[in-house]
Amino acid sequence: MPTATDTIEALTERDYEYGFVTDVEQDTAPPGLSEEIIAFISAKKNEPQWLLDWRLQAYRGWLKMAEPTWANVRYEPVDYQSICYYAAPKSDDDRPKSLDEIDPEILATYEKLGIPLKEQEMLAGVAVDAVFDSVSVATTFREKLAELGVIFCSFSEAVQDHPELVRKYLGTVVPRRDNFFAALNSAVFSDGSFVYIPKGVRCPMELSTYFRINAMNTGQFERTLIIADEGSYVSYLEGCTAPMRDENQLHAAVVELVAHEDAQIKYSTVQNWYPGDKEGVGGIYNFVTKRGLCEGRRSKISWTQVETGSAVTWKYPSCILRGDDSVGEFYSVAVSNNRQQADTGTKMIHVGKRTSSTIISKGISAGEGQNTYRGSVRILRSAEDARNFSQCDSMLIGDRCGAHTFPYIDVANPTAQMEHEASTSKIGEDQIFYCNQRGIDTEDAVSMIVNGFCKEVFRELPMEFAVEAQKLLEVSLEGSVG
């Protein structure tokens, strides 16, 4: 039953169907956020009315919300009225024609990470016809998926081609007014990925944003929705190890996962946003809401993340374990070096019977970096015989950095079995000296010790991703001991 307020809101919204003044022919919206701008974005994307309404509802909620201050991070206040909320994707004419036009410093990092030339071009945003090979790879890849009925496309395409699926699931895991940043994203999201795996299909390859070249520039408000229907399986890779620079300082993404009965979603992220210079100037603020719903019985969602970038990270991939016997996992490595600040962790909400969750978090702080683990495990009354295992380890490199742990536990059913382990270690001078004595230099020793520390997380990553993640860690910690 719609309430009176709903109806009134719906009526007032309708005005905006024609009410906007911003010229739709324009490629960029003027800075600032208003209902007009939102209508402009929606019109630009040729969205159905219900989606515009949805965005506006989110926006109205957002107006009444305050930016959260509880996270253990400090940053310059963001002026939301100075941000430009829509820019058309760059045409090939505006893109660099070859790697010669790319900042040599970025190229040097690509080299260190051992990224092949073609991929370097793609990452650096070189015009598409210059990377033709990769495009054809992407095409064959898509055809193969289509045969299985797997939908893997940009969010905007999904809105056009599969509106019923988008409408059914959008906002069901992260409600549009869930939190300040999620509400903002819901109002203005630019683009992102959409995945649907049909019943009983085991997706035969890792789905990666990487293969969707045209959606590489998804902007600062990315929206991802992944649905695994009964008995299906998908492994999804987000991000890449190459340093991502962006003119937009604020990034507020939302990721929603839905796993039906016996379905499994494995979501891996290796993120390397620009952290800013040594003083932290110019780095990305990354405020992300990621949540998975284990809707069906025996469903399973695993989050694995390796976070080395960003000036400020605020991110808590979570699982709602609704189906009986469902499983949630969170494996995380977060690095903060120089002036980086990371406040990250997870939430496991046990609703169904015999639900179980595992949390393995490895925080590494170097330089003046501050790393905070914030995790919450909630066992609801209904969750008979639930189990949780949490392990939070912190490693400090040097003595100007910090590690903080805030585990919150809330158990409303006495049959729950909870296990929590935590440790903080300083990367031992003894360990480094021991390696040195065997002939291994300090830089290699540090990366070896750190990789060992992160092993339980790395082994959850798909093979190639794990190798890249290790290299990435090396590069991010370069010169941190010395």
Next chain:
Amino acid sequence: MLRVSDLHAKVEEQEILKGVDLEVKAGEVHAVMGPNGSGKSTLAQVLAGKEDYEITAGSLELDGEDLQEMAPEERAHAGLFLAFQYPVEIPGVGNSYFLKAAVNANRKARGESELDAMDFLKLLRERATLVDVDEALLRRPVNDGFSGGEKKRNEILQMAVLEPRLAVLDETDSGLDIDALKTVAAGVNALRAENRAFVVITHYQRLLNYIVPDHVHVLLDGRIVRSGGSELAHELEEKGYGGFDGARAEA
């Protein structure tokens, strides 16, 4: 090969080594004996280049090169190996992975080609057999969760794989039962060679029944108070370190 002259070293403003002289030639085995706290480990760590210790006087040379000018890993590349009294644990890093990294770091520094996985594995297996180390130990993380005895054997294995020119063994015997002691000794004896030297630091004479040294030195309160042949170890066994107090007074 090794020449230590009038070595003085301090840690946290406290002088520990008060003028140590030691000369070790290729092919020789030297034993350094002394009671707890006499400075044996300090000597070993100073040789290996541990930063905590400050050398206030004297000199250290390996094959005529000034060790003080070399970083710890450079000393390793030059062929210096230290079996730690307390081997360090490195969780999550596989023992054989660690050793391979070490072998290749040394080979690279010496301008030799790096060993590939196959060649390394062959070398590792062969050496593990030589020093009687169980293969299961190779797959576990470096010293993590090892028993005292396993740690000591692991040090000997590393020595056997790295083939140093000068190996310093810091109380590798302490905490070992007699069988483990025999294996460790057998490992050392198998590696004795004309171009290789050993400095065996020990608290007890026991080990020296199995590794017969060419020279024995008694370290007391930061000084070598007496040097002699292997018979000196037996004298110590009978008299204890107390018998050397007089010598210390004179020195």
